[in-house]
Amino acid sequence: MKVAVVGLGYVGTVTAACLAANGHEVCGVDVDVAKVRDISASRSPVAEPGLDALVADVVAVGNLRATTSCVEALAQADVSLVCVGTPSTGRGATDLSYIRRAVSDIVGALRLAAPPAGGRHSVVIRSTVPPGTIDDVVLPALSGLEGTGLRYGAAMCPEFLREGSGVADFYRPPLIVVGTTDGQVAAVVTSLFAFLGRAVHVVDVRTAEALKYACNAFHATKVSFTNELARLFRLLGVDSREVMSLFCEDTALNISPTYLRPGFAFGGSCLPKDLRSLLHLARLSGTDMPLLSGVMAANEMVVNEVIDRVVASDARVVALLGLSFKSDTDDLRESPNVELAERLVGKGFDVRIYDHMVNPAHLVGANRRYIDSKLPHLGRLLVHEPADALSGSDVAVISAGDPAVLGALLASPPARLIDLNGRLGSAIESLPGYEGIGW
Numbered sequence: 001m002k003v004a005v006v007g008l009g010y011v012g013t014v015t016a017a018c019l020a021a022n023g024h025e026v027c028g029v030d031v032d033v034a035k036v037r038d039i040s041a042s043r044s045p046v047a048e049p050g051l052d053a054l055v056a057d058v059v060a061v062g063n064l065r066a067t068t069s070c071v072e073a074l075a076q077a078d079v080s081l082v083c084v085g086t087p088s089t090g091r092g093a094t095d096l097s098y099i100r101r102a103v104s105d106i107v108g109a110l111r112l113a114a115p116p117a118g119g120r121h122s123v124v125i126r127s128t129v130p131p132g133t134i135d136d137v138v139l140p141a142l143s144g145l146e147g148t149g150l151r152y153g154a155a156m157c158p159e160f161l162r163e164g165s166g167v168a169d170f171y172r173p174p175l176i177v178v179g180t181t182d183g184q185v186a187a188v189v190t191s192l193f194a195f196l197g198r199a200v201h202v203v204d205v206r207t208a209e210a211l212k213y214a215c216n217a218f219h220a221t222k223v224s225f226t227n228e229l230a231r232l233f234r235l236l237g238v239d240s241r242e243v244m245s246l247f248c249e250d251t252a253l254n255i256s257p258t259y260l261r262p263g264f265a266f267g268g269s270c271l272p273k274d275l276r277s278l279l280h281l282a283r284l285s286g287t288d289m290p291l292l293s294g295v296m297a298a299n300e301m302v303v304n305e306v307i308d309r310v311v312a313s314d315a316r317v318v319a320l321l322g323l324s325f326k327s328d329t330d331d332l333r334e335s336p337n338v339e340l341a342e343r344l345v346g347k348g349f350d351v352r353i354y355d356h357m358v359n360p361a362h363l364v365g366a367n368r369r370y371i372d373s374k375l376p377h378l379g380r381l382l383v384h385e386p387a388d389a390l391s392g393s394d395v396a397v398i399s400a401g402d403p404a405v406l407g408a409l410l411a412s413p414p415a416r417l418i419d420l421n422g423r424l425g426s427a428i429e430s431l432p433g434y435e436g437i438g439w
C-alpha cells in the first residue's frame with residue numbers, strides 16, 4: 001500500500017519504519033525540517049532501541065522517504081496515518097490544533113496531489129483523541145473533499161506502543177482496534193496491519209477513541225495504587241515488593257478481567273470494611289491515601305447517580321429487583337442496594353423489593369434476625385414474587401440476575417428500567433425505557 005505518515009515523532013517514525021520494513025511504500029511528512037532531514041539521512045529523529053538501524057534499512061531499499069510537503073507525501077497515497085501530538089492545554093483539555101491542522105493539510109494536499117490508484121483515500125487517526133473527535137473534527141474537515149471525485153473515509157486506530165520499546169511493541173501490539181462505520185476503511189486498516197498476524201477488532205468510532213484513555217488511566221492507576229500501598233506498608237514494616245509479587249500471582253481475582261465490568265457499586269462484608277481499615281491505618285501512620293479515599297468516594301457516586309436518575313423521573317413507585325450486594329448471596333451487610341432502598345424510602349418513594357435470596361418466605365436464622373433487627377423498615381417492603389414488586393411500579397431498578405425477574409420484566413415492563421449490572425442479558429435492553437447504569 002502507498003502510505004503517508006503525518007507527524008514523525010515517536011509514534012510516526014516507528015509506524016513509518018515498521019510499515020516500510022513490511023513492504024509498504026511509506027512517505028513521512030513533518031512540519032519539523034530537522035526530523036525530515038534525519039530520515040532523509042537514514043537516521044531516526046527519535047531515540048528508540050533498534051529504530052536507527054530499521055530506518056537506515058528501509059530508506060536504503062527505498063520503502064521510506066520523508067518530506068515537509070504534504071502534497072508530495074499524499075501523492076497517490078491510499079491511506080494517511082495521522083500521528084501528530086495531542087498535548088494538554090493549560091486547563092487539561094486535549095489540544096486538537098495539531099490534529100485540525102494535519103487534517104486540513106491532508107485535505108488541501110489531496111485536492112492537489114495525484115489521486116490514489118483506487119480513487120479512494122482513508123484517513124486513519126493514530127494520535128490519542130477524545131471520543132467524538134472523528135465525528136466532530138475529522139469528518140467535517142474531510143467534507144472539504146466533496147466535489148473532487150475522490151472517495152474518502154476515516155477511522156480511529158489507537159496506537160499502544162510505549163517509548164523505550166516502541167519497535168518491539170509495534171510488532172506485538174496488545175490489540176489492533178479500528179473504530180469506523182466505513183467498511184472500506186476497516187478493510188484498508190486490516191490489510192495494512194495483516195503482517196502482524198493479529199485479529200483486528202472493528203468497533204464503533206467512539207469505542208476506539210475511548211479505549212486508549214481507559215488503558216492509560218488503568219496503567220496510571222496501577223502505578224499509583226501500588227505506590228500508595230507501598231508508602232503505607234513501609235511505615236508498617238511490611239515488604240511491599242513481596243506483597244505485590246504475591247499479589248500478581250493471583251490471576252483469578254487480581255490480574256484478570258474480574259471486577260472490570262461496568263456495573264453497580266461494590267459492597268458486602270469485606271471490601272468497604274477493609275478499605276476503611278487501610279485508610280484508618282494510614283491516618284494512624286501519619287500518611288494519606290488519596291487514591292483509596294477516592295475509591296470510596298467514587299463508589300458513593302455510583303449510588304448517588306441511581307438516586308438522582310430516579311428522582312429526576314416522574315416515578316412514585318419503585319421496584320427494586322435485587323437487594324443483596326451480589327446475586328446468589330443473601331448477605332445484606334453493606335449492600336449498596338440496601339443503601340439505595342433506604343435513601344429512596346427516605347425520599348418518599350413507594351419502594352417494593354424482591355430478591356430471590358432474601359425472600360420473606362424463606363428467610364431463617366441469622367438473616368431473618370439481621371433483617372428484623374437492622375432493617376425492619378426494609379423487611380416490610382420485601383415481596384414474594386418479582387411480579388408483586390413490578391405491579392403498579394413506574395421504574396424498576398434491576399440488579400438481580402434470576403430468570404424469574406427476567407420473565408416478570410418481559411411480561412409487564414414498567415415505563416423505565418435502570419439496569420445496574422446487565423446480568424439479564426440483551427432481552428431487556430430492547431424494552432422501551434431501558435437504560436444501563438454506565439452504558
Ligand SMILES: NC(=O)c1ccc[n+]([C@@H]2O[C@H](COP(=O)([O-])OP(=O)(O)OC[C@H]3O[C@@H](n4cnc5c(N)ncnc54)[C@H](O)[C@@H]3O)[C@@H](O)[C@H]2O)c1
Nearest residue numbers: 007008009010011030031032084085086102127128159163
Ligand atoms: N509517545 C508514545 O509513547 C505514544 C504512544 C501511543 C500513542 N501516542 C499518541 O500518539 C500521538 C503522537 O505522539 P508522539 O509521542 O509520537 O508525538 P511527538 O510530539 O513525538 O510527534 C508529533 C510530531 O508531529 C509533528 N506535527 C505536528 N503537526 C504536524 C502537521 N500538521 N503535519 C506534519 N507533522 C506535524 C510534530 O512536528 C512532531 O514531530 C499523541 O496523540 C500521543 O498521545 C503516543
